[in-house]
Each structure stands twice: as C-alpha cells, then as structure tokens.
Amino acid sequence: MHRQKENELPIKRRRVTRRHFVAATAAVVATHATAIKVPQVIASLSSQEWGDLTGRLVYMGKPPERQKLVVDRDVECCGKYDIRDESLMVGREGGLMNVFIYLRSRPARICSELAERMPEKVVLDNRDCIFIPHCMTVWYPRQKYHIINSDPIAQNVAFSPLGDRAANIIMTPPPDPAAEAWWEFRRSQTVPVLVKCNYHPWESAYVLPRDNPYMAVTGPDGSFQIEKLPVGKAEFQVWQERIGYLHIERWPKGRFEISIKPGLNDLGTIAISGQLFQV
Amino acid sequence: MNTVGRAAWEMLSWGIRAFGGGFAIAVLGGIILGSAGGCNPASPAAFRLNLEGREPRRISFLQRESLEELMVELFGTPDEPRLPPGVELNLELLRMAAGPAIRMGDEEGYGRQRRGLYREHCARCHGISGDGAGPAALVLHPYPRDFRWGIFKYTSTLPGLKPTRADLRQVLRRGLPGTAMPSFARLDPIELEALVEYVIYLSIRGETERYAVQLILDEDEPLPLSIVSKERIIEEGAQWAYQQWLIPESDPQQYVVVPPPPPEVSMPAAWADSVAKGRELYRSERAQCVKCHGPEGAGDGEQTDLYDDWNLAKKGVTPAQTARLSALFSLPLQRLKARDFRAGIFHGGSRAEDLYLRIHIGIKGTPMPGVGPNGDNPGVLQLEEIWHIVHFIQDLAGQNPFSQKATGAAGRNPLLSELSGSTFGK
Numbered sequence: 001m002h003r004q005k006e007n008e009l010p011i012k013r014r015r016v017t018r019r020h021f022v023a024a025t026a027a028v029v030a031t032h033a034t035a036i037k038v039p040q041v042i043a044s045l046s047s048q049e050w051g052d053l054t055g056r057l058v059y060m061g062k063p064p065e066r067q068k069l070v071v072d073r074d075v076e077c078c079g080k081y082d083i084r085d086e087s088l089m090v091g092r093e094g095g096l097m098n099v100f101i102y103l104r105s106r107p108a109r110i111c112s113e114l115a116e117r118m119p120e121k122v123v124l125d126n127r128d129c130i131f132i133p134h135c136m137t138v139w140y141p142r143q144k145y146h147i148i149n150s151d152p153i154a155q156n157v158a159f160s161p162l163g164d165r166a167a168n169i170i171m172t173p174p175p176d177p178a179a180e181a182w183w184e185f186r187r188s189q190t191v192p193v194l195v196k197c198n199y200h201p202w203e204s205a206y207v208l209p210r211d212n213p214y215m216a217v218t219g220p221d222g223s224f225q226i227e228k229l230p231v232g233k234a235e236f237q238v239w240q241e242r243i244g245y246l247h248i249e250r251w252p253k254g255r256f257e258i259s260i261k262p263g264l265n266d267l268g269t270i271a272i273s274g275q276l277f278q279v
Numbered sequence: 280m281n282t283v284g285r286a287a288w289e290m291l292s293w294g295i296r297a298f299g300g301g302f303a304i305a306v307l308g309g310i311i312l313g314s315a316g317g318c319n320p321a322s323p324a325a326f327r328l329n330l331e332g333r334e335p336r337r338i339s340f341l342q343r344e345s346l347e348e349l350m351v352e353l354f355g356t357p358d359e360p361r362l363p364p365g366v367e368l369n370l371e372l373l374r375m376a377a378g379p380a381i382r383m384g385d386e387e388g389y390g391r392q393r394r395g396l397y398r399e400h401c402a403r404c405h406g407i408s409g410d411g412a413g414p415a416a417l418v419l420h421p422y423p424r425d426f427r428w429g430i431f432k433y434t435s436t437l438p439g440l441k442p443t444r445a446d447l448r449q450v451l452r453r454g455l456p457g458t459a460m461p462s463f464a465r466l467d468p469i470e471l472e473a474l475v476e477y478v479i480y481l482s483i484r485g486e487t488e489r490y491a492v493q494l495i496l497d498e499d500e501p502l503p504l505s506i507v508s509k510e511r512i513i514e515e516g517a518q519w520a521y522q523q524w525l526i527p528e529s530d531p532q533q534y535v536v537v538p539p540p541p542p543e544v545s546m547p548a549a550w551a552d553s554v555a556k557g558r559e560l561y562r563s564e565r566a567q568c569v570k571c572h573g574p575e576g577a578g579d580g581e582q583t584d585l586y587d588d589w590n591l592a593k594k595g596v597t598p599a600q601t602a603r604l605s606a607l608f609s610l611p612l613q614r615l616k617a618r619d620f621r622a623g624i625f626h627g628g629s630r631a632e633d634l635y636l637r638i639h640i641g642i643k644g645t646p647m648p649g650v651g652p653n654g655d656n657p658g659v660l661q662l663e664e665i666w667h668i669v670h671f672i673q674d675l676a677g678q679n680p681f682s683q684k685a686t687g688a689a690g691r692n693p694l695l696s697e698l699s700g701s702t703f704g705k
Contacts, residue, residue: 073570073581073582153564154567156646160588160644162490163429163490165438165440166430166588166644167439168438168646168647168649169438169656170566176659177657178565178656178659181656182655187515190493190498191497198585199567199582
C-alpha cells in the first residue's frame with residue numbers, strides 16, 4: 001500500500017503541470033505557431049527603403065555531359081523519356097542553373113509589396129517521371145507547397161526537413177482527388193531539403209522553405225534576382241546540390257556580405273570553375 | 280562486490296544468455312582492454328556527442344567542448360538529468376529512469392528498482408545517449424531506434440507528428456514482435472511511465488543537440504556561445520521539440536487516428552467478400568502496395584532499394600560515396616525489407632486495429648506511406664477500403680477467423696499469435 005502511494009505521486013503531479021501548461025499554450029500550439037519568431041511584413045514606406053540584388057553565375061569550362069539515369073520502374077510510361085542527372089545543370093551561355101541564393105542574416109523587415117505580389121502557392125509537379133521544377137523555394141508563412149501528379153502512373157513524394165514534419169505522400173494519377181496534395185512547412189531550413197520518390201529512385205528535387213521571401217534559384221542563363229530587400233547590411237548563402245555550400249575564393253563557405261543600397265545592386269557575372277564540381 | 284564490478288558481471292551474464300560465449304568473451308576482452316588502457320571505471324557516465332555523418336578532423340576542439348558544455352548545461356548527465364526552461368517533463372520520473380543500474384535492497388535484501396531503469400532495460404541496445412547504438416546494436420536487424428531524430432515508427436498520430444505517450448507505452452508493453460524489442464509488460468506502471476518520460480527526454484535532448492550541432496558546425500555560431508545564441512538553441516531547439524510532443528494530445532480529434540468500426544464480416548461470405556475487395560485494392564494503382572510488398576504479399580515487390588530515414592543519411596549517389604559516408608556513422612548502412620505478410624508477424628502488432636493504423640498513417644521514418652486522409656489531403660483510400668486491405672492481409676497471414684486450419688505462422692503457433700496478436704496488451 002505504502003509503495004503504491006509512492007508510485008502514484010509523480011504521475012499525478014506530472015498530469016497537473018502538463019494540463020496547466022497545455023492550457024497556457026493551447027492557442028500557440030493549435031495554430032502551430034511556436035517560439036520561433038518570423039520577420040515582420042512592413043508596408044513599403046518609400047522606394048528608398050528597399051533594394052534589389054541581381055547577378056549571374058557562369059560555369060567555366062566544358063559543360064559536363066549529363067549522365068543518363070537508370071529508369072527501371074514503370075518502364076512503359078517512364079521509359080520513353082530521356083531522363084538525365086540534374087545535379088549539375090549548365091544552361092544558356094554557360095549559365096549555372098539551380099543554384100540557391102538566400103538571405104542568411106535575419107531581415108529587418110519584409111516589403112509588403114512582395115506579400116501582395118508573390119503567388120500564394122508554389123507548385124511541385126510530377127511530370128514526365130521527374131519533379132518539375134528541380135529546385136524551388138517556399139516562403140512558408142505565406143506560400144503553400146502544392147504537390148501535383150500529372151503522370152498517368154502513381155507517384156510518391158517523400159521529404160524529411162530537419163526538425164519539421166516529415167512527408168511521405170502517395171499521389172494517384174489524375175483526375176483522382178489524391179493526385180494533388182498540400183503541405184505546410186513550419187520552420188526555416190538552413191539548407192535545401194531533398195525531395196524523393198520512393199517508387200522511382202531516379203527522381204529527386206530540392207525545396208528550401210524559409211520564413212522570408214529573400215531567396216532565389218538561378219535560371220537557365222544562370223541569373224538570379226532577389227527583390228525588395230531591406231536597405232542595409234545583408235549576408236547571403238549560396239548552395240548547389242552537388243557540392244553543398246558553393247565555396248569560391250570571394251565566397252568562403254558559400255557566403256557573401258553586401259550592403260544593400262536603394263535600387264539595383266548588381267553583382268555582375270560570377271565565374272565558377274568547373275573543377276569545383278569534380279567530386 | 281563493488282557496483283562497477285557487479286554491473287560488469289550482470290552485463291556479462293546477460294551476454295552469455297543472449298548471445299552465447301562469443302559475446303561474453305568479447306565483452307570480457309573489452310573490459311580487460313578497457314582497464315589496461317587506463318579507462319577509469321569510476322568516471323561518471325556521459326552522453327556521447329552526436330557527430331554522426333561528420334568528419335572528425337573538421338571539428339575543432341573548441342566546437343566539441345562548447346557543444347559538450349552546452350548539452351550538460353541544458354540536459355544534465357545520464358546520472359543527473361536536467362531540463363532547459365520551457366521543457367516541462369517530469370524530473371521525478373526522469374530520475375527514476377536515469378542513473379546507473381543498481382538494485383537498492385531494503386532491510387530484507389529485496390527492493391524495487393527505483394533508479395537506473397533505462398540503463399537496466401534499454402541502454403544495451405539503445406545506448407546511454409539514446410543513439411540506437413548500444414553494445415548489442417550492431418548485430419540487430421532492424422537496428423534499435425535512435426531517439427535523437429525524434430521519429431518513432433509505430434504511432435497513432437497523423438504523418439509527421441510525434442507519437443502519443445500511449446503509443447510509446449504500448450510499444451513498451453507489447454514489444455515489437457519480430458524484432459529484438461521485448462515486452463516490458465511486467466514492469467510496474469510507474470516504471471513504464473518513467474521510461475516513456477525518459478525516452479521523450481532523450482529524444483528532445485537529441486533533437487536539440489542536432490540543432491546545436493548544425494548551428495555551431497555549419498552555421499559557424501561564434502564561440503564560446505553567447506547568451507543570445509543559447510537562448511536561440513533553447514527556443515528553436517529544445518522548446519520547439521517539446522511543443523511538437525504536445526501537439527497530438529492538444530487536439531486528439533484532429534491529430535490522433537482512431538480506427539472506425541470495421542465493415543460487417545461476421546459471416547464467412549462477408550469476410551470472403553471483404554478479402555476479395557482488399558486484394559483488388561492491394562493490387563490497384565491507387566494503393567500501390569504491390570510495389571514493395573509484392574503481388575502475393577511476400578515482401579518481394581520490385582522496390583528493393585529501401586532505407587529508413589536513419590539509414591538514408593548514410594547513402595550517397597555512388598557506391599563510393601556511400602562507403603565514405605557510412606563510415607562516418609556508428610552503424611553500417613542497413614537495408615530495409617518490406618514485410619512478408621505470410622509470416623503473420625508484424626512489428627507494430629497484428630491486431631486488426633494495429634494493421635489499420637499502419638496502413639492509414641504509414642510507418643514514420645520509412646518508405647511506407649499512409650494512404651488515409653491527412654488534414655487537407657483526402658488520402659488515396661476511403662476508411663472502409665483500408666479495412667478491406669486489413670482483412671486481405673489478415674487472410675494472407677493465416678488470421679482468417681473462419682478457417683479451421685489457419686496457415687500462417689501466427690495460426691500455427693499459439694504462443695506467437697498471443698505475443699504478436701489479439702490477446703496481448705489489451
């Protein structure tokens with residue numbers, strides 16, 4: 001009897017404190033908001049408050065041949081496509097594609113024009129047995145991640161962001177309602193997250209969820225543009241899927257600092273040696 | 280006998296029971312080598328720093344020291360647990376589970392184990408740090424769970440969410456049939472509760488550590504850590520992880536899946552009908568079961584390159600990359616095998632409702648996806664359709680309630696069916 005009493009005590013005490021704590025934080029938990037502070041969106045003030053950052057990354061050297069990937073599943077559907085490695089893509093005029101450039105420092109504020117202008121959702125499409133686009137960004141407090149399947153076969157989308165919910169979703173062929181899915185990220189990632197399909201091992205993509213819109217992926221000509229940055233000092237991170245942080249002499253550990261001035265801030269053309277990618 | 284000697288002896292005799300002489304000799308050798316190497320047996324137990332997947336030569340002494348100090352400051356030691364502000368676990372329960380595994384006798388020489396439960400029951404496989412890399416881990420398949428990822432496989436909560444305490448309690452009570460995880464149903468309820476609390480503690484600790492390691496090693500947080508940095512680690516690491524544990528129980532209706540009543544199968548014809556429907560769904564383009572589990576449920580689908588999240592981290596694109604990467608982890612790369620239903624052994628339990636949850640929610644941290652509705656997403660199968668698949672799988676497993684001669688292993692072996700099945704742990 002004595003032992004039992006002793007046994008019960010800690011549990012009771014725990015329940016009381018937990019219930020108390022849950023009640024106190026119920027609102028917080030219910031909305032998934034947490035201790036993590038998200039930067040504030042501020043009305044534009046004047047154009048003197050904001051600057052744009054642009055630049056272009058160019059691959060130096062002979063562009064590597066993109067390896068053909070082994071397509072051995074759902075061959076009747078996927079076999080007809082020329083599916084190749086996307087981990088190093090050189091586009092028009094030597095432009096280095098699919099490089100993530102994102103604000104590493106905390107933005108003092110976010111321009112409200114961006115909140116109005118940027119689409120409410122960003123789409124990851126399973127099309128022709130690959131993910132399109134291969135690299136994308138999500139401003140997660142504002143933008144929803146919309147995943148769709150356009151192929152006549154079932155697909156799977158799986159990703160495990162660090163410290164956030166992991167996803168593993170079956171996507172049926174359209175027009176079934178399960179041919180689309182919505183996903184909410186709940187925290188920023190410091191590096192892009194790998195997205196895989198468990199059915200088709202050759203499929204991969206990267207997504208970067210962040211709490212601010214100040215990020216970009218280089219396009220087919222290697223150029224990028226990050227609009228309406230708050231004026232002042234800012235540090236950026238540059239990341240490429242094959243080598244991770246894009247470490248070059250002027251960007252140690254793939255980072256650079258710049259003082260954003262009102263209007264246009266152009267980094268110009270940045271040459272990236274092809275030797276970096278021989279890993 | 281002193282306590283260290285006794286602990287070593289206990290471990291040794293356990294080794295003999297569990298793995299035979301070879302293990303015992305290895306352990307004995309380890310002890311002798313350890314003492315010859317100047318290892319101080321009196322030094323208090325310490326958590327092992329989580330540097331999995333990282334090249335040791337790239338980590339500076341200062342980084343290592345700062346991480347170790349920070350983790351002790353926030354979470355204490357294996358002997359003396361501590362909690363960072365805002366992480367409201369029950370320290371009294373944690374203290375029961377923590378500490379060295381010593382039996383404290385009362386005046387008659389008998390007594391309940393009130394301390395050191397985790398090291399007594401769990402640490403050999405799951406490791407003192409909850410890293411799933413205890414002394415016995417290497418020979419186990421699947422590996423013991425590494426709690427530091429904050430992912431648990433068999434839960435009743437929607438995909439991506441933490442398990443409920445009841446889920447963890449159930450795993451402790453019933454064990455995981457078909458794996459090395461035994462049932463701890465014989466422990467006192469309060470002791471089970473202490474272990475559940477301690478597993479959550481190790482998990483929150485592990486997630487906080489991963490966050491801090493990333494901040495210090497990848498993000499070059501200035502060292503020694505400032506108060507602001509520490510606050511950030513507490514808020515975005517520890518408190519965040521803790522709050523994830525509160526979510527399922529804050530609104531069970533929304534986040535916890537309760538299997539709906541199954542369709543009526545009390546007559547053999549109705550059962551056969553449900554099994555047939557299940558077979559069709561199982562092979563359908565919607566459910567996609569065949570891809571991994573094979574057309575007859577033998578676990579021989581075309582997908583063979585299956586890995587859980589813990590092992591996926593060790594895989595590179597090329598075999599050479601994989602070899603280089605996995606050398607940076609405590610345990611070598613381990614491939615998953617899709618379940619062969621015919622054996623009738625299911626890690627998450629083989630009651631109908633267990634199977635239902637595995638299919639509706641999926642198995643977290645593995646390629647097994649959930650097919651049921653999840654929040655805004657409708658899911659690929661209706662709830663009743665999931666039940667048909669459950670019945671089909673039970674049929675494959677020889678758990679057909681109308682069959683005189685059940686064919687699966689569970690049917691053949693009454694002990695097995697009890698362990699993995701319907702009568703245990705209710």
